[in-house]
Amino acid sequence: MPENKKLVSVIVPVYNEQESLPFLMPRLLSAMEGMNRPFEIIFVNDGSRDNSLRMLYSFHEANPKAVRIIDFNGNFGQHMAIMAGFDHSRGEIVITLDADLQNPPEEIPRIVEKIDAGHDVVGTIRQNRQDPKFRKMASRIVNSITNRITGLQLNDYGCMLRGYRRDIVNIINQSFESTTFIPALAQKFAVNPVEIPVMHSEREHGTSKYSFFRLIRLNFDLMTGFSLYPLQAVTMIGMAVSILSFLFVLFLLLRRLVVGPEAEGVFTLLNINFFLMGITMSCVGIIGEYIGRIYSEVRKRPRYVIRREWDIND
Numbered sequence: 258m259p260e261n262k263k264l265v266s267v268i269v270p271v272y273n274e275q276e277s278l279p280f281l282m283p284r285l286l287s288a289m290e291g292m293n294r295p296f297e298i299i300f301v302n303d304g305s306r307d308n309s310l311r312m313l314y315s316f317h318e319a320n321p322k323a324v325r326i327i328d329f330n331g332n333f334g335q336h337m338a339i340m341a342g343f344d345h346s347r348g349e350i351v352i353t354l355d356a357d358l359q360n361p362p363e364e365i366p367r368i369v370e371k372i373d374a375g376h377d378v379v380g381t382i383r384q385n386r387q388d389p390k391f392r393k394m395a396s397r398i399v400n401s402i403t404n405r406i407t408g409l410q411l412n413d414y415g416c417m418l419r420g421y422r423r424d425i426v427n428i429i430n431q432s433f434e435s436t437t438f439i440p441a442l443a444q445k446f447a448v449n450p451v452e453i454p455v456m457h458s459e460r461e462h463g464t465s466k467y468s469f470f471r472l473i474r475l476n477f478d479l480m481t482g483f484s485l486y487p488l489q490a491v492t493m494i495g496m497a498v499s500i501l502s503f504l505f506v507l508f509l510l511l512r513r514l515v516v517g518p519e520a521e522g523v524f525t526l527l528n529i530n531f532f533l534m535g536i537t538m539s540c541v542g543i544i545g546e547y548i549g550r551i552y553s554e555v556r557k558r559p560r561y562v563i564r565r566e567w568d569i570n571d
């Protein structure tokens with residue numbers, strides 16, 4: 258193998274992917290071998306309860322020089338799995354890839370090419386995305402809101418087939434965040450990022466590991482982790498409501514002097530009240546989202562726990 262070419266690490270988070278893994282491994286391996294440069298594949302087993310770990314171990318046995326395994330002792334989430342992979346990776350170029358083959362491993366050489374060409378972060382935009390319609394609509398909305406409030410510029414936050422240069426990975430490794438969103442974190446530190454279109458296909462094996470509520474939580478991580486705008490919005494809503502109600506008081510005062518007291522419209526009043534209570538509760542909720550995250554950061558618990566590791570055998 259040409260030694261002057263930089264080592265490429267591929268990080269694959271794995272959570273109950275026994276249906277996909279047998280299809281993933283041969284395709285990933287041939288994509289990597291096709292590049293004709295040194296590489297390592299790091300599987301991070303994120304507390305799978307199925308046969309995934311056993312399968313990963315067989316990959317490691319078959320390719321002891323290329324396949325590494327980091328085995329978590331529980332489910333710490335996709336982003337923490339990637340964090341652990343970053344922390345243990347040795348490559349000058351680091352690629353992240355989902356295990357479910359929605360993003361074809363065959364695209365990896367194009368990402369590596371972009372990094373060789375001098376980009377430090379290579380993002381991807383899913384072409385003709387094959388996901389349920391509501392997920393696509395939701396992520397279009399989320400992408401545009403997120404760009405607006407975080408001040409980042411990314412066309413597709415959700416696609417995890419991405420490439421990072423070593424210096425960016427090192428910066429990310431120094432960010433000890435327990436709730437984070439890696440593409441956004443990388444984008445924040447990137448000097449010369451680029452986004453390229455990649456193919457996207459349906460999940461053929463197994464099911465999505467994100468429930469609706471987990472997706473919402475992940476999006477809260479993204480919003481709160483990269484912006485204080487929601488908090489400022491809360492303050493502004495509060496000020497607007499105060500001004501409006503002050504005007505309303507003035508109006509009622511004048512009305513009382515001119516027309517006399519009013520007693521009708523009880524339900525209107527109730528309705529306005531409920532509306533304002535709703536706003537108040539969601540504002541408290543937004544503040545709570547931040548406080549909860551501050552709480553989990555200050556506890557400084559380990560972000561993930563590694564049970565066992567299988568490194569490359571030389």
Ligand code: UDP
Nearest residue numbers: 270271272303334335355356357465466467
């Ligand atoms: N994943 C993980 N831990 C989790 C959830 C997911 O490591 O708690 C992995 C999963 O095995 C897959 C990737 O993260 O490799 C993306 O998950 P999935 O394809 O289910 O997400 P979706 O494509 O539905 O957003």
Ligand code: MG
Nearest residue numbers: 355357359460
């Ligand atoms: Mg997927």
